[in-house]
Amino acid sequence: MTEQITLRAPDDWHIHLRDGAALARTVTDAARQFRRAIVMPNLVPPVANADDARAYRQRILEQIPEGTDFEPLMTLYLTDRTDAEVIRRARKAGVVAAKLYPAGATTNSDSGVTDLANIYPALEAMQESGMKLLLHGEVTTSDIDIFDREQVFIEKVLTRLVEDFPNLKLVLEHITTAHAVEFVQKAREGVGATITAHHLLYNRNHMLVGGVRPHYYCLPILKRSYHQAALMEAATSGSPRFFLGTDSAPHIQGRKEAACGCAGCYTAIAAIELYAEAFDRAGRLDKLEGFASEFGPDFYGLRRNENRITLVKQPWSLPEHLDMGGEPLIPLAAGETLNWKLV
Ligand SMILES: NC(=O)N[C@@H](CC(=O)O)C(=O)O
Ligand SMILES: [Zn+2]
Numbered sequence: 001m002t003e004q005i006t007l008r009a010p011d012d013w014h015i016h017l018r019d020g021a022a023l024a025r026t027v028t029d030a031a032r033q034f035r036r037a038i039v040m041p042n043l044v045p046p047v048a049n050a051d052d053a054r055a056y057r058q059r060i061l062e063q064i065p066e067g068t069d070f071e072p073l074m075t076l077y078l079t080d081r082t083d084a085e086v087i088r089r090a091r092k093a094g095v096v097a098a099k100l101y102p103a104g105a106t107t108n109s110d111s112g113v114t115d116l117a118n119i120y121p122a123l124e125a126m127q128e129s130g131m132k133l134l135l136h137g138e139v140t141t142s143d144i145d146i147f148d149r150e151q152v153f154i155e156k157v158l159t160r161l162v163e164d165f166p167n168l169k170l171v172l173e174h175i176t177t178a179h180a181v182e183f184v185q186k187a188r189e190g191v192g193a194t195i196t197a198h199h200l201l202y203n204r205n206h207m208l209v210g211g212v213r214p215h216y217y218c219l220p221i222l223k224r225s226y227h228q229a230a231l232m233e234a235a236t237s238g239s240p241r242f243f244l245g246t247d248s249a250p251h252i253q254g255r256k257e258a259a260c261g262c263a264g265c266y267t268a269i270a271a272i273e274l275y276a277e278a279f280d281r282a283g284r285l286d287k288l289e290g291f292a293s294e295f296g297p298d299f300y301g302l303r304r305n306e307n308r309i310t311l312v313k314q315p316w317s318l319p320e321h322l323d324m325g326g327e328p329l330i331p332l333a334a335g336e337t338l339n340w341k342l343v
């Protein structure tokens with residue numbers, strides 16, 4: 001008999017769907033496995049207010065395949081000019097969270113916040129209205145080594161933020177270090193973290209030994225295996241503070257395989273299967289449902305999904321390449337074999 005596992009339907013608490021011609025690909029892939037997704041706002045120009053979010057949501061809804069039940073949860077991009085009124089309007093329009101990109105930290109973060117002091121009124125309004133704060137947790141000053149940027153962000157920025165807004169619920173996104181794991185475990189109530197499948201499955205050796213592999217390049221960058229092990233331990237621990245966020249972030253092949261390649265890995269094509277692979281390797285498949293389908297909605301104060309998905313143990317190979325709006329897209333782990341397959 002084939003081995004199989006059945007889970008409450010999972011949600012993705014951090015995904016990039018992009019816009020325009022890319023949406024047909026990204027929305028279809030996300031909707032195949034996730035019931036809901038927190039949609040990142042780093043478009044160009046960014047999703048900066050309630051009207052932008054409403055219009056973007058509409059463009060996403062138009063791409064949901066017939067017969068699938070998928071709900072995009074919209075977010076706002078914080079800029080130096082985001083004020084309390086923008087937050088209140090967005091909250092009324094159903095926007096669930098706002099995202100802090102320190103200016104220059106990652107893809108499309110040029111409009112990000114240059115000084116946290118500029119958004120204190122906005123953060124105050126978020127705290128009051130129950131809007132969640134999502135963080136790309138890296139400092140950006142040139143004197144800080146790229147491998148240390150998450151740790152320094154936690155020490156220099158996050159610790160203070162968590163204290164200054166004691167009732168603000170916040171998520172440290174796509175964590176990559178043992179420092180982040182420890183911070184989140186010990187933090188006050190209302191602090192959570194998402195973990196990607198690629199940070200569970202890989203470390204920087206996978207990206208750099210024997211040649212540079214641009215499709216493994218994302219931000220925050222893959223770290224040492226010691227950090228990978230800490231993330232695995234956190235994700236499979238059963239702690240409700242850690243939950244699934246793929247950070248699936250497509251860039252067309254030519255933009256990744258370039259002299260200055262873009263940061264971001266496309267995992268939406270096989271996200272839940274990649275997570276199953278990681279949890280299986282740790283011998284903790286029994287912990288996947290909490291991480292993928294329960295702790296996220298619990299944190300956000302939303303209902304857990306009622307429907308179920310099934311994964312069977314049946315080796316299959318990820319495609320070598322995909323099409324995104326007529327352009328070639330290479331998924332993470334292209335051509336590699338995964339042991340679990342979504343039915
Ligand atoms: N993770 C990435 O490397 N890239 C993301 C941005 C982000 O989430 O930081 C993207 O939008 O491409
Ligand atoms: Zn990010």
Ligand SMILES: [Zn+2]
Nearest residue numbers: 016040247249
């Ligand atoms: Zn992201």
